[in-house]
Amino acid sequence: MPEVKSIFREVLPKQGQLSMEDVPTMVLCKPKLLPLKSVTLEKLEKMQMEAQEAVKQQELAMKEQLQ
Amino acid sequence: MEVTMDPLFLAWSYFRRRKLQQCSDICTKILQDNPYDQDSSLLISEAAWSLKTRALTEMVYIDEIEVDQEGIAEMMLDESSIAQVARPGTSLRLPGTCHGGGPTPAVRPMTQSGRPITGFVRPSTQSGRPGTMEQAIKTPRTASTARPVTASSGRFIRLGTASMLTNPEGPFINLSRLNLAKYSQKPNLSRTLFEYIFHHENDVKNALDLAAQATEHAQFKDWWWKVQLGKCYYRLGLYREAEKQFRSALNHQEMVDTYLYLAKVYQRMDQPITALSLFKQGLDHFPGEVTLLTGIARIHEEMNNISSATEYYKDVLKQDNTHVEAIACIGSNHFYTDQPEIALRFYRRLLQMGVYNCQLYNNLGLCCFYAQQYDMTLSSFERALALVANDEEQADVWYNIGHVAVGIGDLTLAYQCFKLTLAFNNDHAEAYNNLAVLELRKGHIEQSKAFLQTAASLAPHMYEPHFNLSILSEKLGDLQSSYSAAQKSEDAFPEHVDTQQLLKQLRQHFAVL
Structure with missing residues (x-):
C-alpha cells in the first residue's frame, strides 16, 4: 500500500552525536533436542536392566536363605 | 485320543x-x-x-556392527591410530578442524568431545573422546554425554554373566570341556556353536579357536568364517589382523556386512577417509544400499561436516523413507539452523511412523514452541514427562520446559524448572548456568557466581559458564579471574565475538596499568 501515508514517521537523528554501546550480556545455554535411541542401544539398556534385576533378586533370595 | x-x-x-x-x-x-x-x-x-x-x-543377540564402545583404556592408551597429530580433516579425534557450514556452539549445544549434539544416539556415539585422563575419569555418566567404561569388554562381560545367572544349573555348554576340533569338522553344528560362544558366552578366545580351526577345515575358502575371525580379532583389539581377514573375505564374496565391519575397523584406527572410500567402493557393488549410505553420513557428522552429512541422510531417505536415524538427524539439523517448522515436520513424521517415547515428544514440544504453535507445546511436554524412563531424561525435559518459560517471560516458572532439573540430575551443567543467569537478574551475585563455577567445573567443554563468569568477574572488578575465564571460553569456542571483545578490553586494561 504505497499510497497510504503513515502518521508516524521514522526518526533518524542526523545532527549531534550518535553513540552506541554494546554491553556484553550473560548467555543462556541453548535448548537441547534429545537424541532418539537406536534399537541396539535400547536393547542393550533393557538387557542390562534385566540383568541388574536378576542379580538383585538372587541376592535377596540368598539373604533370605541365610536368615 | x-x-x-x-x-x-x-x-x-x-x-x-x-x-x-x-x-x-x-x-x-x-x-x-x-x-x-x-x-x-x-x-x-x-x-x-x-x-x-x-x-x-x-x-x-546384539547387532555386532552397531556395538562399539571404547573404554578409558582404549581411549587414553591408544596405540592403533597412525598419526598422533593428524592433519585437519583427516581424523575423527580433532572434530573442530573441519567446519562444513555447521552451526556454531552459539546455537547448537556441544557434546563433551566438541561435536555438535546429534539427533540420534547409537552405542558408539555415546563415548565421547575426552581430551585428558582427568576429564575421562570425571565424565558424568549420562546417556547423552559420555560413558567411559573401564575397558571395552566391561559391558560384554556383564552381559555374559547375566546370561549365566538365568539358569541356575550352570551354563548349557561347558566350554572348557568342549572338543573344539571335533565340532569344527561339522559345518552344520560349528556355526551355531560359534555364535553361541561369541554372543552368549562372550568368550572371544574360545570363539577365535573354533573359527580358526573351522576356517582351516574349509581350506580357507569360506568367507563366513573369515568374517567371524575378523570379528574376534576386532574384539581383541587386533585391528590389523581383523582388517586382513575382512579383506580376504571380501575377495571370496562381496557382502554388505563385511564392508560395514571393515569400515568399523578403519574408524577405530582413526582413518575416516579410508573408511569413506571403502563405503564408496561398497556402493559401486551395492548401489543405493542404505546401511552404506548411513555409514558415510555418520562419518561426515562425526567429522563435524554437518551439511554433507545431511546430504547423505537425504540420500538414505530416498532409498528408505522410514529410516528413523536419517529423519531424526535431518530434523535436529533443521532445528539448529533456525528452521523449527521444518524440523517439526520431520519429527511429526516419526510420530506417524509409530515412534512413541519421551525424547520424541520433548523434541516435538521444543519445535512447536519455536515454530510458534503454542497450543501443542505444553501438552507435548506433558506427554514427554509421562513417558520418561529415568531421572536423566526427566531432568532434560524439565530443562527444556525451563527454556519455554524463559521464552514466555515467566522467570519464576523458569527458576523452578531449572531447580527441578537439578533435583533429578545433579550434574546438569546447562541448568546450573541458566540458574546463575536468573540469580544474577535477582541480584544474588554470590549465588550466581557459585552456580557458574559449578557449571564450569562440570562441563569445561561449554563456553557459556566461562564467558558468564568472565563478565561477572569483570563487573565485580576482579579482572584477573575475568581474564582467565575468558581465555577458557575462547578455548571452548574460538570464534565467539563477545569473548574476543572482552579479551581485547581486558588486555587494554592491563596495558594501561
Missing part, C-alpha cells in the same frame, strides 16, 4: 515365533530324553542341541 506334536517340530515353531524360552525348554527336555551315546537318537539330539544354542544366542 489327543495327538501330540513332535517336540522338535514344536520347538522349531516356537523358535520361529521368537518364543525363545519355550523353545529352549523343549530342547532341554529332548536332550534329557535322548542321551548322546545312542546312534539312533544322535541326529535328533544334535538337532535339538543346535536349536537350543540358536535360541539362547537369539535371547542376548
Whole structure:
C-alpha cells in the first residue's frame, strides 16, 4: 500500500552525536533436542536392566536363605 | 485320543515365533530324553542341541556392527591410530578442524568431545573422546554425554554373566570341556556353536579357536568364517589382523556386512577417509544400499561436516523413507539452523511412523514452541514427562520446559524448572548456568557466581559458564579471574565475538596499568 501515508514517521537523528554501546550480556545455554535411541542401544539398556534385576533378586533370595 | 506334536517340530515353531524360552525348554527336555551315546537318537539330539544354542544366542543377540564402545583404556592408551597429530580433516579425534557450514556452539549445544549434539544416539556415539585422563575419569555418566567404561569388554562381560545367572544349573555348554576340533569338522553344528560362544558366552578366545580351526577345515575358502575371525580379532583389539581377514573375505564374496565391519575397523584406527572410500567402493557393488549410505553420513557428522552429512541422510531417505536415524538427524539439523517448522515436520513424521517415547515428544514440544504453535507445546511436554524412563531424561525435559518459560517471560516458572532439573540430575551443567543467569537478574551475585563455577567445573567443554563468569568477574572488578575465564571460553569456542571483545578490553586494561 504505497499510497497510504503513515502518521508516524521514522526518526533518524542526523545532527549531534550518535553513540552506541554494546554491553556484553550473560548467555543462556541453548535448548537441547534429545537424541532418539537406536534399537541396539535400547536393547542393550533393557538387557542390562534385566540383568541388574536378576542379580538383585538372587541376592535377596540368598539373604533370605541365610536368615 | 489327543495327538501330540513332535517336540522338535514344536520347538522349531516356537523358535520361529521368537518364543525363545519355550523353545529352549523343549530342547532341554529332548536332550534329557535322548542321551548322546545312542546312534539312533544322535541326529535328533544334535538337532535339538543346535536349536537350543540358536535360541539362547537369539535371547542376548546384539547387532555386532552397531556395538562399539571404547573404554578409558582404549581411549587414553591408544596405540592403533597412525598419526598422533593428524592433519585437519583427516581424523575423527580433532572434530573442530573441519567446519562444513555447521552451526556454531552459539546455537547448537556441544557434546563433551566438541561435536555438535546429534539427533540420534547409537552405542558408539555415546563415548565421547575426552581430551585428558582427568576429564575421562570425571565424565558424568549420562546417556547423552559420555560413558567411559573401564575397558571395552566391561559391558560384554556383564552381559555374559547375566546370561549365566538365568539358569541356575550352570551354563548349557561347558566350554572348557568342549572338543573344539571335533565340532569344527561339522559345518552344520560349528556355526551355531560359534555364535553361541561369541554372543552368549562372550568368550572371544574360545570363539577365535573354533573359527580358526573351522576356517582351516574349509581350506580357507569360506568367507563366513573369515568374517567371524575378523570379528574376534576386532574384539581383541587386533585391528590389523581383523582388517586382513575382512579383506580376504571380501575377495571370496562381496557382502554388505563385511564392508560395514571393515569400515568399523578403519574408524577405530582413526582413518575416516579410508573408511569413506571403502563405503564408496561398497556402493559401486551395492548401489543405493542404505546401511552404506548411513555409514558415510555418520562419518561426515562425526567429522563435524554437518551439511554433507545431511546430504547423505537425504540420500538414505530416498532409498528408505522410514529410516528413523536419517529423519531424526535431518530434523535436529533443521532445528539448529533456525528452521523449527521444518524440523517439526520431520519429527511429526516419526510420530506417524509409530515412534512413541519421551525424547520424541520433548523434541516435538521444543519445535512447536519455536515454530510458534503454542497450543501443542505444553501438552507435548506433558506427554514427554509421562513417558520418561529415568531421572536423566526427566531432568532434560524439565530443562527444556525451563527454556519455554524463559521464552514466555515467566522467570519464576523458569527458576523452578531449572531447580527441578537439578533435583533429578545433579550434574546438569546447562541448568546450573541458566540458574546463575536468573540469580544474577535477582541480584544474588554470590549465588550466581557459585552456580557458574559449578557449571564450569562440570562441563569445561561449554563456553557459556566461562564467558558468564568472565563478565561477572569483570563487573565485580576482579579482572584477573575475568581474564582467565575468558581465555577458557575462547578455548571452548574460538570464534565467539563477545569473548574476543572482552579479551581485547581486558588486555587494554592491563596495558594501561
